[in-house]
Amino acid sequence: MKRGDVSETPGEANETRLDAGRARGSADEERPGADAARGKVSVRCIVNGEAVVLHAYPLARLLDVLREELRLTGTKEGCGEGECGACSVILDGELVNSCLVPVAQVLGAEIKTVEGVADGERLHAVQQAMIECGGAQCGICTPGMVLAALSLLERNPRPTEADIREGLAGNLCRCTGYMKIFDAVVKAVASSQ
Amino acid sequence: MSDQNIGKPVPRKEGRAKVTGAARYVDDLAVPGMLYGVTVRSHVARGRISEIIFGDRIPWDEFTVVTARDIPGANAVALILNDQPYLADRIVNHAEEPILLLAHEDKYLLEEARRAVRVEIEPLPAVFSIEDSLAKKEIVWGEDNVFKSFLVEKGNVDEVWDSPGLVVVEGVYATGAQEQLYIETNGVIATASREEGVVVQGSMQCPYYVHKALVKLFDLPEDKVRVIQTETGGGFGGKEEYPSMIAGHAALLAWKSGRPVKMIYDRAEDMTATTKRHPSRTRHRTAVTRAGQLLGMEIDFVIDGGAYATLSAVVLSRGTIHAAGPYNCPNVRIRSRAVATNAPPHGAFRGFGAPQSIFALERHLDKVAAAVGLAPEELRRRNFISRGETTATGQVIREEVDMGALLDRAFELSDYHAKRERFSRENVGNKIKRGIGFASFMHGAGFTGSGEKYLQSVVGCEATAEGRVRVLAASTEIGQGTNTIFAQIAADALGLDYERVEVVRPDTASVPNSGPTVASRTCMIVGKLVESAALQLKQTLAGAGLLQEPYTAEEFERACREYIEKNGALKSFSQYRQPEGVEWDDEHYRGDAYGAYAWAVYVAEVSVDTLTYEARVEDFVAVQEVGRVIHPVLAAGQIEGGVAQGVGWTLYESVVWAGGRMANGQMTNYIIPTSADIPPIRVHFFENPYAGGPAGAKGIGELPMDGPAPAILNAVEHATGVRFDSVPLTPEAIMEALEGEAVKA
Numbered sequence: 001m002k003r004g005d006v007s008e009t010p011g012e013a014n015e016t017r018l019d020a021g022r023a024r025g026s027a028d029e030e031r032p033g034a035d036a037a038r039g040k041v042s043v044r045c046i047v048n049g050e051a052v053v054l055h056a057y058p059l060a061r062l063l064d065v066l067r068e069e070l071r072l073t074g075t076k077e078g079c080g081e082g083e084c085g086a087c088s089v090i091l092d093g094e095l096v097n098s099c100l101v102p103v104a105q106v107l108g109a110e111i112k113t114v115e116g117v118a119d120g121e122r123l124h125a126v127q128q129a130m131i132e133c134g135g136a137q138c139g140i141c142t143p144g145m146v147l148a149a150l151s152l153l154e155r156n157p158r159p160t161e162a163d164i165r166e167g168l169a170g171n172l173c174r175c176t177g178y179m180k181i182f183d184a185v186v187k188a189v190a191s192s193q
Numbered sequence: 194m195s196d197q198n199i200g201k202p203v204p205r206k207e208g209r210a211k212v213t214g215a216a217r218y219v220d221d222l223a224v225p226g227m228l229y230g231v232t233v234r235s236h237v238a239r240g241r242i243s244e245i246i247f248g249d250r251i252p253w254d255e256f257t258v259v260t261a262r263d264i265p266g267a268n269a270v271a272l273i274l275n276d277q278p279y280l281a282d283r284i285v286n287h288a289e290e291p292i293l294l295l296a297h298e299d300k301y302l303l304e305e306a307r308r309a310v311r312v313e314i315e316p317l318p319a320v321f322s323i324e325d326s327l328a329k330k331e332i333v334w335g336e337d338n339v340f341k342s343f344l345v346e347k348g349n350v351d352e353v354w355d356s357p358g359l360v361v362v363e364g365v366y367a368t369g370a371q372e373q374l375y376i377e378t379n380g381v382i383a384t385a386s387r388e389e390g391v392v393v394q395g396s397m398q399c400p401y402y403v404h405k406a407l408v409k410l411f412d413l414p415e416d417k418v419r420v421i422q423t424e425t426g427g428g429f430g431g432k433e434e435y436p437s438m439i440a441g442h443a444a445l446l447a448w449k450s451g452r453p454v455k456m457i458y459d460r461a462e463d464m465t466a467t468t469k470r471h472p473s474r475t476r477h478r479t480a481v482t483r484a485g486q487l488l489g490m491e492i493d494f495v496i497d498g499g500a501y502a503t504l505s506a507v508v509l510s511r512g513t514i515h516a517a518g519p520y521n522c523p524n525v526r527i528r529s530r531a532v533a534t535n536a537p538p539h540g541a542f543r544g545f546g547a548p549q550s551i552f553a554l555e556r557h558l559d560k561v562a563a564a565v566g567l568a569p570e571e572l573r574r575r576n577f578i579s580r581g582e583t584t585a586t587g588q589v590i591r592e593e594v595d596m597g598a599l600l601d602r603a604f605e606l607s608d609y610h611a612k613r614e615r616f617s618r619e620n621v622g623n624k625i626k627r628g629i630g631f632a633s634f635m636h637g638a639g640f641t642g643s644g645e646k647y648l649q650s651v652v653g654c655e656a657t658a659e660g661r662v663r664v665l666a667a668s669t670e671i672g673q674g675t676n677t678i679f680a681q682i683a684a685d686a687l688g689l690d691y692e693r694v695e696v697v698r699p700d701t702a703s704v705p706n707s708g709p710t711v712a713s714r715t716c717m718i719v720g721k722l723v724e725s726a727a728l729q730l731k732q733t734l735a736g737a738g739l740l741q742e743p744y745t746a747e748e749f750e751r752a753c754r755e756y757i758e759k760n761g762a763l764k765s766f767s768q769y770r771q772p773e774g775v776e777w778d779d780e781h782y783r784g785d786a787y788g789a790y791a792w793a794v795y796v797a798e799v800s801v802d803t804l805t806y807e808a809r810v811e812d813f814v815a816v817q818e819v820g821r822v823i824h825p826v827l828a829a830g831q832i833e834g835g836v837a838q839g840v841g842w843t844l845y846e847s848v849v850w851a852g853g854r855m856a857n858g859q860m861t862n863y864i865i866p867t868s869a870d871i872p873p874i875r876v877h878f879f880e881n882p883y884a885g886g887p888a889g890a891k892g893i894g895e896l897p898m899d900g901p902a903p904a905i906l907n908a909v910e911h912a913t914g915v916r917f918d919s920v921p922l923t924p925e926a927i928m929e930a931l932e933g934e935a936v937k938a
């Protein structure tokens with residue numbers, strides 16, 4: 001199936017309600033009490049290297065589908081409006097805020113979430129450095145931060161301090177004051193040389 | 194006791210779970226049969242509820258609806274005065290006050306239903322500012338709008354003003370509200386029934402606060418209420434008292450529906466409806482000799498508590514005690530009041546009143562220095578408190594304090610003198626003005642006065658037959674590193690590897706009440722109890738003749754196994770006892786306000802763009818003495834994080850109020866610092882072990898919130914030559930002031 005090709009999947013009305021629901025703001029199209037599954041689509045994509053089929057309303061947020069349907073709860077919601085980066089995932093090589101991505105848009109795409117960063121038990125250099133440098137305090141921004149750092153290093157394997165500041169500026173952390181996160185990125189670069 | 198772990202950067206206990214996404218926060222949990230819950234809130238600041246209308250087109254019979262009438266016990270959040278209702282009944286006293294609760298299994302339909310409820314409220318006159326509240330423009334709380342007032346007197350300040358040769362300096366300073374903005378919003382999951390009791394798990398700092406509140410709300414025996422903390426995505430005080438509210442709401446819905454209920458606030462609700470830092474206004478009147486010696490300080494400190502008393506009395510207390518700073522002044526009077534307005538109740542936020550009063554003092558002292566022609570640091574040096582001298586409450590400082598040395602180090606690290614001189618020279622004719630400034634301050638650790646004595650905190654230690662040790666405490670890990678430092682402390686007390694010690698998840702069914710996770714008390718007060726409980730474990734084994742020092746881990750394991758085989762469990766508990774010689778007089782607010790203080794000098798370097806009116810912090814140096822440092826990386830992380838929040842409070846974070854409601858309750862327009870806004874923060878610790886803390890540690894968490902605001906504004910004055918006496922300092926405020934100057938010139 002190619003991108004943009006959305007298939008309807010009627011007859012799933014009895015699916016658990018915990019799965020991805022209607023997107024916020026789309027409620028008006030659906031009268032309450034109507035068949036909750038009406039208009040659901042199947043979306044094929046690759047998540048952390050595995051082919052999956054997601055069943056959701058086309059406007060459901062990728063964030064909710066990952067968390068509720070795939071139970072990949074490492075992707076967090078901090079604001080729901082594209083400001084905090086807690087919901088960051090890597091979508092076809094780009095860092096995106098999954099709270100702003102309607103699921104219909106990920107058809108055929110490759111998605112990496114924080115759960116797909118480590119190689120089995122072996123942590124990625126960025127994860128290891130985040131632990132050692134104290135880059136994670138409460139940890140709620142950490143999944144997004146790890147992916148932002150990964151995406152930065154992908155584009156720029158030897159970032160300057162200014163590059164790091166700039167590269168992480170879409171991911172808010174309220175705990176660390178960012179210094180230890182910068183340290184972690186520097187350390188990850190050093191350890192992978 | 195060994196020294197294997199303390200002072201070393203051991204890996205954070207839950208670090209791996211956090212970097213892999215495996216850590217489970219409350220919203221990551223789902224319970225079979227779970228409903229979602231939402232809150233219908235007031236849209237007016239003060240008024241009388243006349244009618245609640247349930248709109249059409251919602252299948253209301255599918256919903257669980259809870260109003261004040263459904264509450265089985267007391268409709269008040271148990272805290273200090275118990276004046277805040279869980280659900281407003283006839284009267285609302287602030288916007289966003291909860292009125293009605295709804296639950297349904299479909300969260301999208303639930304959201305529609307919430308919007309379909311219309312609450313008719315006849316507005317009553319409301320009060321929105323400290324000035325109007327003090328002027329009693331309208332009485333909105335009690336007889337006089339005053340939740341609490343304190344008076345601290347040292348010497349006799351009234352006799353000072355007329356002394357010959359004195360300079361008297363006055364000033365008024367103000368600070369705004371600040372949102373804690375933990376990245377994980379408030380949330381809980383509750384189950385509840387008369388037979389089984391109430392179980393709540395969620396994001397929180399103080400499980401036993403929630404426990405106490407639920408006992409009263411449901412009128413249940415204590416053992417019928419269980420509260421479990423889930424991984425918590427930041428607190429900063431914002432999850433000190435508020436979780437009692439959301440936990441109660443979810444539990445009321447669970448009680449009525451017979452189903453588990455999950456309640457998670459979205460960002461807008463969390464920002465507009467939950468607590469924020471108290472806005473403040475401080476007046477100073479200071480008598481100083483021409484030689485720069487402080488002779489008298491009269492301080493009037495007022496905070497806006499919002500609509501209900503909640504924690505304002507305690508916030509006021511801490512702000513009051515810190516208002517005269519780390520200086521030795523013979524005559525001091527501090528009068529303080531927490532007043533009511535019709536804003537949502539303001540609450541705990543890192544620093545707890547001290548950042549407000551210290552901001553005023555440290556801005557004011559730069560003014561005092563200028564009035565007597567001294568450099569700001571010279572005025573401070575002539576008045577710094579030292580051992581044997583007394584604070585405003587008459588507390589004799591018994592430990593060695595060397596504020597001068599902290600100042601020297603901070604100036605050296607920041608190159609203060611050279612920059613001060615160079616910026617003054619180079620600013621002339623430059624569009625970008627640069628400046629450097631500092632603040633010196635202290636922060637008391639633990640509960641104020643007799644607080645710790647009344648809390649009677651308890652910590653347990655338990656050993657397993659495998660020779661593993663578990664720390665049992667209600668103190669929560671909220672990012673600051675509780676799990677890690679408790680494990681370090683217990684491991685060193687027992688001479689064991691860090692990996693052998695585990696800190697159990699706080700659950701009121703299985704851990705003793707070690708008190709709330711607030712007031713920079715976790716490391717110093719609770720950590721000390723961890724240390725003594727661990728030591729007792731060892732003594733128990735020694736007393737049973739099973740263990741002798743020195744011992745290996747294998748010998749410890751064998752001793753534990755044998756003890757457990759013979760006696761069952763191996764547990765020890767340690768309870769707080771006030772150290773000898775600590776005296777506090779609650780009535781006159783005199784005596785030993787805190788067991789220990791952390792001391793600090795922070796330097797900020799700023800640039801102010803006179804075209805865009807933007808101020809930026811370019812460099813920051815934080816030098817402090819916090820006793821022994823338990824974990825160098827976590828400790829520095831606490832300072833850096835606190836400084837960043839301080840930078841936010843000073844330059845970026847402006848709560849816009851409209852009729853008592855927060856008008857910018859979104860991350861899009863309430864701006865916290867990003868990685869591009871925070872300057873390099875250089876942290877330096879002086880270590881001076883404190884006998885009352887575990888391995889010599891003192892409290893650290895709140896200290897870094899106190900210094901940035903005054904240091905930054907002192908630097909802005911150096912840069913621009915204009916005095917700014919309130920935060921947040923927005924570009925609009927800078928523009929107005931600089932244009933005013935230009936007109937004058």
Ligand code: FES
Pocket residue numbers: 076077078079080081082083084085086087088097098099100
């Ligand atoms: S939750 Fe998506 S950016 Fe904040």
Ligand code: FES
Pocket residue numbers: 135136137138139140141142172173174175176376426427672
């Ligand atoms: S570690 Fe708590 S928000 Fe970043």
